[in-house]
Amino acid sequence: MKYDVVVIGGGPAGLVAAFTTRRFYKDKKVLVVKKTEKEMVPCGIPYIFHTLGGVENDYMGIEERFRSAGVDLLIDEVVDGNVDEKKIFTKSGKEISYEKLIIATGSVPNVPNIPGVDLEGVFTVPKDENYLKLLHEKIRNSKNVIIIGGGFIGVEVADELKKSGKNVTLVEIMDSLLPVSFDPDFGEIARKEIEAENLKVLTGRKVTEIYGSGKVEGVRLDSGETIPADFVILATGYRPNSDLAKKLDLKVTEYGFIETDEYMRTSKPDVFAAGDCVQHRDFLTGKPSRLMLASAAVFDARIAASNLYGLKVIRTNKGSLNAYSTVIGNKAFGSVGITERVAKEEGFEIVVGKAEAPDRHPGKFEDTTKLIVKLIFSEDSKILLGAQVCGGKSVGEIVNILSLGMQKGVTANDLFTMQIGTHPLLTSAPTVYPLAKASEMVL
Numbered sequence: 001m002k003y004d005v006v007v008i009g010g011g012p013a014g015l016v017a018a019f020t021t022r023r024f025y026k027d028k029k030v031l032v033v034k035k036t037e038k039e040m041v042p043c044g045i046p047y048i049f050h051t052l053g054g055v056e057n058d059y060m061g062i063e064e065r066f067r068s069a070g071v072d073l074l075i076d077e078v079v080d081g082n083v084d085e086k087k088i089f090t091k092s093g094k095e096i097s098y099e100k101l102i103i104a105t106g107s108v109p110n111v112p113n114i115p116g117v118d119l120e121g122v123f124t125v126p127k128d129e130n131y132l133k134l135l136h137e138k139i140r141n142s143k144n145v146i147i148i149g150g151g152f153i154g155v156e157v158a159d160e161l162k163k164s165g166k167n168v169t170l171v172e173i174m175d176s177l178l179p180v181s182f183d184p185d186f187g188e189i190a191r192k193e194i195e196a197e198n199l200k201v202l203t204g205r206k207v208t209e210i211y212g213s214g215k216v217e218g219v220r221l222d223s224g225e226t227i228p229a230d231f232v233i234l235a236t237g238y239r240p241n242s243d244l245a246k247k248l249d250l251k252v253t254e255y256g257f258i259e260t261d262e263y264m265r266t267s268k269p270d271v272f273a274a275g276d277c278v279q280h281r282d283f284l285t286g287k288p289s290r291l292m293l294a295s296a297a298v299f300d301a302r303i304a305a306s307n308l309y310g311l312k313v314i315r316t317n318k319g320s321l322n323a324y325s326t327v328i329g330n331k332a333f334g335s336v337g338i339t340e341r342v343a344k345e346e347g348f349e350i351v352v353g354k355a356e357a358p359d360r361h362p363g364k365f366e367d368t369t370k371l372i373v374k375l376i377f378s379e380d381s382k383i384l385l386g387a388q389v390c391g392g393k394s395v396g397e398i399v400n401i402l403s404l405g406m407q408k409g410v411t412a413n414d415l416f417t418m419q420i421g422t423h424p425l426l427t428s429a430p431t432v433y434p435l436a437k438a439s440e441m442v443l
Contacts (some may be wrong), residue, residue: 002097003031004313005308006088008035008244009104012042013126013275013297015062017102018071020305024312028099033090037063038129042294045125048136050164055132057184077149083248083268084441100270100308103245103258104301107276107292112148116210122232124154141260142231143167146219148207148425150177152326154235155190159328162199169200169227171219181324181335186320186374193329226418238275238292253279255288262315264304272308274300283319283406284385285339285346291320305355323403325396331369334399337386337406340376349379353412353441359392361422361429367377373414373434377442382412393429398435 005028007017013288042058044058052058066073074094081088081101109124111117121142123135127424139145143166147158150172158170172179176187191201206222210232218228240257242250243409251259252265257279264272275297280289299317306313325334343350353375360368371391377384387402405414416439 001031001094003072003100004028005030005100005102005305006096006098007032007102007104008034009106010036010039010062010073010089011104011106011297012060012294013104013106013301013412014102015039015060015065016301017104017274017305020065020302021102021308022069022071024306025309029072030070031074031096031098032066033074033078033088033096035075035077036129037075040127040129040331042127042134045127045132046153046160048132049139049157049160051160055136057261059129078244079247081244083246083250083271086270087217099269101272102301102304102308103248103250103266103271103273103277104268104275104297105241105277108241108296109234110237110239111234112236114148114207114210116212117234119210119211119212119216119232120214121216121230122234124234125157129172138229139166144229145169145231145233146171146229147233148205148219148228148233149235149237150174150201150323151180151237152178153233154233155194155328156326157235158199158232159194159197162194162197169202169229170194171205171221171227172201172203173206175204177201177203178326178333181322181339182333182388183340183374185334186333186390188373189331189372189390190328190333193331197329214388237290238276240275240292245273253288255279255290257288262303262318263307263311264300265381272304274304280320281318282338283317283321284348286319289320289322293322293324295323296320320424321403321406323399325399328340331390332393332395333388333390334395335386335388336399336403337376337384338385339388340374343376343385350378350383350385351379351382351442353377353438355431355432355434355437355441357428357434357437359394360427361424361427367424371395371428371434373398373438375412375435375438375442377412377439382442384410384412384415402435410441412439416443419427 039060077091147170148358162168176184209220259274276292280291323336359371369392374388376386
């Protein structure tokens with residue numbers, strides 16, 4: 001088999017890489033090789049436990065879209081290759097030649113070194129359809145569930161399982177929830193949201209053992225306390241799936257990520273990489289980031305695919321902004337850039353503006369939610385370094401706007417004087433618009 005462009009992986013990065021290739025290089029023959037028949041929407045996985053009702057309602061539905069776009073699809077696993085000869089080899093024995101190769105192999109759950117992780121009833125949260133079907137089936141008859149990890153996957157899964165009627169305890173080793181993306185003040189808001197649903201939250205606690213005789217019976221904490229459970233979910237992050245990259249002798253970082261340049265080119269000619277398997281760097285500090293978000297993956301894919309045969313799309317964003325949003329209980333949370341804690345650790349001299357206002361005006365509309373905005377600026381230049389927002393559904397797009405602002409070096413003065421469109425049913429009042437009010441505090 002011979003193709004102009006071969007994409008390995010069918011997740012968000014693989015999907016966008018294939019479609020973008022077809023958009024920019026219409027005469028090229030494109031193949032996507034992926035292991036499973038159906039791909040999951042990564043950010044939708046926590047919601048299979050209640051809101052979506054099952055695994056089948058979280059499919060990306062990309063298979064027919066590939067065919068309609070003129071992209072060939074092969075369900076198989078790439079197990080090896082020879083980049084000097086521009087060939088890859090699949091598990092079923094196929095040999096495929098290529099001109100350009102894009103590796104989008106994603107990530108897999110990180111399993112902590114805790115005694116008892118191999119007991120029956122202990123599961124991770126991968127992006128694998130068959131595994132998730134088994135998890136969904138097995139947890140149905142459970143009663144007491146412990147979630148280890150208070151990042152966004154752990155919090156979302158805990159929230160969903162509580163809504164489905166389980167007794168849920170969430171254990172986070174750090175002192176607050178969502179510690180990577182939010183400062184403790186926002187972590188406390190998230191905590192109150194899920195505790196209002198009678199979900200037990202333990203922060204600043206470490207699980208030292210998962211115990212049981214063959215099957216999980218509970219966990220033991222560093223305090224000596226034991227918590228009974230018949231099911232444990234490990235939401236302890238993900239690691240890059242770079243095994244194939246290592247076989248191809250691509251350069252890999254100390255954290256296991258594939259190293260690329262800013263146009264997603266790897267250490268080998270004509271081999272690109274995108275998504276969770278790639279080493280990202282923080283937009284502000286330039287330091288390696290363990291960022292793993294679908295939004296970042298598709299950005300990588302667009303850059304890689306559009307520049308396969310020449311630099312057509314110049315990359316002006318030189319790093320990752322870590323923009324993301326989630327919903328916890330009845331509130332949406334979003335963040336971009338660095339937190340106040342990280343800013344201080346990195347030595348930035350900062351000023352912080354914070355404002356609150358209803359996201360409708362007047363605030364008597366039924367769907368009104370209090371919008372809280374926290375903006376972190378450089379003290380001297382007043383350039384925006386980070387933002388945290390919580391409130392109603394508008395939070396997601398507010399964070400996206402601030403992300404673009406950060407890319408362009410937006411300042412407190414820019415946000416204070418920004419021209420806005422408002423409407424009673426859609427936004428906060430122009431008189432108390434939170435982005436302007438939070439910025440005003442630091443001028």
